Amino acid sequence: MKPVYMIGGGITKFSKSSPQKDFRYMAKEAFDQAMADVPNLTLDMIDGSVVSYFSDHFTRQLMAGIMVQDYLGLTPKPSRRIESGGATGGMCIQSAWEAIASGRMDVCLAIGFETMSHVNTWKGNEFIALASDTNFDYPVGGFYTGYYAMMVKRHMYEFGTTERQLAAVSVKNHGNALHNPYAQFPAELTIEDVLNSEMIADPLKRLDICVMSDGAAAVILASEEMAYKLTDKPVRITGVGTGTDAMRLSDRPSRDVILLPHEKAEDYKDLKYPGVHSFRGGRVAAKEAYKMAGITNPLEDIDFVELHDAFTSSEIQTYEDLGLCKYGDGGKFVESGAASLGGKVPVNPSGGLLACGHPVGASGLMQGVFALWQLQGTIGQHFGGDDTLQIRNAKRGLIHSHAGTGTYITVSVMERGF
Amino acid sequence: MSEEKKVKSMKVEEKEVGATLYNLDPIIMKHHYEIDYIHSYAQDSPFFAGLSKGQILGSKCPKCGATYATPRGHCMDCGAKTEWMELPLEGTVHTYTTCYFGGEEFLDETPFTLIMVEWPGVETLFLSRLVGIAPEEVAIGMKVKAKFKRLSQFKPTDVYFVPTSE
Ligand SMILES: [Zn+2]
Numbered sequence: 001m002k003p004v005y006m007i008g009g010g011i012t013k014f015s016k017s018s019p020q021k022d023f024r025y026m027a028k029e030a031f032d033q034a035m036a037d038v039p040n041l042t043l044d045m046i047d048g049s050v051v052s053y054f055s056d057h058f059t060r061q062l063m064a065g066i067m068v069q070d071y072l073g074l075t076p077k078p079s080r081r082i083e084s085g086g087a088t089g090g091m092c093i094q095s096a097w098e099a100i101a102s103g104r105m106d107v108c109l110a111i112g113f114e115t116m117s118h119v120n121t122w123k124g125n126e127f128i129a130l131a132s133d134t135n136f137d138y139p140v141g142g143f144y145t146g147y148y149a150m151m152v153k154r155h156m157y158e159f160g161t162t163e164r165q166l167a168a169v170s171v172k173n174h175g176n177a178l179h180n181p182y183a184q185f186p187a188e189l190t191i192e193d194v195l196n197s198e199m200i201a202d203p204l205k206r207l208d209i210c211v212m213s214d215g216a217a218a219v220i221l222a223s224e225e226m227a228y229k230l231t232d233k234p235v236r237i238t239g240v241g242t243g244t245d246a247m248r249l250s251d252r253p254s255r256d257v258i259l260l261p262h263e264k265a266e267d268y269k270d271l272k273y274p275g276v277h278s279f280r281g282g283r284v285a286a287k288e289a290y291k292m293a294g295i296t297n298p299l300e301d302i303d304f305v306e307l308h309d310a311f312t313s314s315e316i317q318t319y320e321d322l323g324l325c326k327y328g329d330g331g332k333f334v335e336s337g338a339a340s341l342g343g344k345v346p347v348n349p350s351g352g353l354l355a356c357g358h359p360v361g362a363s364g365l366m367q368g369v370f371a372l373w374q375l376q377g378t379i380g381q382h383f384g385g386d387d388t389l390q391i392r393n394a395k396r397g398l399i400h401s402h403a404g405t406g407t408y409i410t411v412s413v414m415e416r417g418f
Numbered sequence: 419m420s421e422e423k424k425v426k427s428m429k430v431e432e433k434e435v436g437a438t439l440y441n442l443d444p445i446i447m448k449h450h451y452e453i454d455y456i457h458s459y460a461q462d463s464p465f466f467a468g469l470s471k472g473q474i475l476g477s478k479c480p481k482c483g484a485t486y487a488t489p490r491g492h493c494m495d496c497g498a499k500t501e502w503m504e505l506p507l508e509g510t511v512h513t514y515t516t517c518y519f520g521g522e523e524f525l526d527e528t529p530f531t532l533i534m535v536e537w538p539g540v541e542t543l544f545l546s547r548l549v550g551i552a553p554e555e556v557a558i559g560m561k562v563k564a565k566f567k568r569l570s571q572f573k574p575t576d577v578y579f580v581p582t583s584e
Binding site for chain 2: 020060126140141149154200203246252
């Protein structure tokens with residue numbers, strides 16, 4: 001495999017709706033910003049693209065991917081569409097990574113979008129719930145917040161996780177977003193604000209849940225030779241991992257915990273795993289990516305994480321899958337401040353999906369863009385001069401994209417290459 | 419036939435059908451979209467037939483012994499074709515939630531309580547609804563028993579659970 005670098009990124013400001021710009025124009029805006037990041041890169045140097053969006057239902061336009069490709073002026077070069085539910089954006093980056101790693105391409109664009117504003121919120125929830133088994137799960141009351149609520153109920157039962165700990169994730173991420181001009185929903189919140197917000201599916205309240213969005217994001221990947229030719233701030237993708245689990249939350253028979261290098265089997269003697277409280281696919285993705293990147297102790301070896309926090313609960317569950325803390329300790333981890341800006345490993349310094357928004361096909365790419373700017377040290381430059389969110393001397397970051405009830409999960413490790 | 423008779427009108431008929439104007443700047447059109455899907459339960463059909471007879475059918479693998487509370491035609495562990503296995507009508511709440519909102523199709527039914535049912539010795543769970551209990555009284559580990567709709571609609575909601583009175 002050849003080394004793969006990320007050299008540029010761009011993103012639209014995520015919003016509730018964007019009637020002045022359709023998905024092609026939003027993609028173009030993100031693309032133009034990514035190109036502006038790399039002034040020496042011209043359109044003819046791009047060998048091809050991967051275009052991602054989640055739902056044909058939201059778009060009501062099949063083959064929307066090719067419409068992005070032609071709008072950007074990339075036809076007749078190679079392109080493909082990638083769809084993997086909520087992990088669509090992360091998978092898009094990994095697909096572009098494969099194009100470079102295999103030597104097929106020297107420069108590849110990874111770009112994603114979603115336009116969720118075309119239907120009302122409850123129809124939108126129905127569309128998203130179609131990403132659950134339509135024989136057995138969807139007809140019983142198909143609602144993703146309901147599925148996640150059942151998972152965290154069990155997490156609370158097994159490990160003593162509290163609603164205040166969930167709320168702490170919301171306070172942290174919405175607060176970080178106050179300094180991110182691209183975020184849809186920045187807010188200064190208190191634990192009480194979150195606890196008092198409207199109950200959606202017990203114990204998840206309105207402020208525990210991300211909002212629906214329109215938006216697009218793009219990153220440009222390149223081979224080593226092209227990366228160093230085109231930019232003096234290349235970021236290397238040193239590890240990729242992908243995991244899966246059964247579509248139905250019901251289908252998670254107990255097995256042994258899949259251990260990361262720093263863990264021992266005795267740590268989890270009596271834990272039924274993955275149960276409905278943990279994401280086995282996230283663990284598998286992390287394990288593969290860590291092995292490739294040479295990470296043996298994630299908490300020590302990673303400077304920041306951008307992870308898929310569609311719900312506050314899934315952020316807590318994901319700390320554990322990624323091995324930032326032991327299974328069961330996720331609630332205490334956020335409460336300790338370890339995941340806060342200035343903490344041991346800031347998680348979602350951008351504000352995450354909770355505060356930036358979750359235009360599904362773009363969300364994983366958004367993480368790539370913000371992680372790229374963190375590692376380049378250009379957060380202030382990209383955020384209108386506000387560098388509050390810049391993690392000093394960040395050398396290695398992790399991005400994590402997640403679908404369904406943990407069905408497709410991608411983990412990619414990025415490192416400063418200069 | 420003369421040209422005059424063949425071409426009746428030089429104008430198209432103007433009817434408001436399909437997409438209609440929703441907004442002017444930018445111009446936004448509103449489409450109605452509705453469709454009948456002809457969806458086969460295929461190999462899962464016996465489960466739905468079972469519900470109409472007051473049975474909950476799971477799957478058991480004859481090759482490796484794996485058991486599934488929610489049926490599947492082939493074993494996730496070894497790939498063998500599974501056999502049907504009748505589950506007890508009494509089970510335990512593995513986890514639960516009460517939904518106060520939902521997808522559009524189910525909004526009218528809110529609030530409703532979802533549970534995942536577990537049975538001893540069965541390795542996976544079964545998603546269903548729990549009725550006849552206040553949301554704050556539901557608890558993990560509580561015993562529940564299955565009830566069936568009198569008129570089967572051949573949907574997974576033909577079965578639902580109520581607390582076991584002890
Ligand atoms: Zn088997």
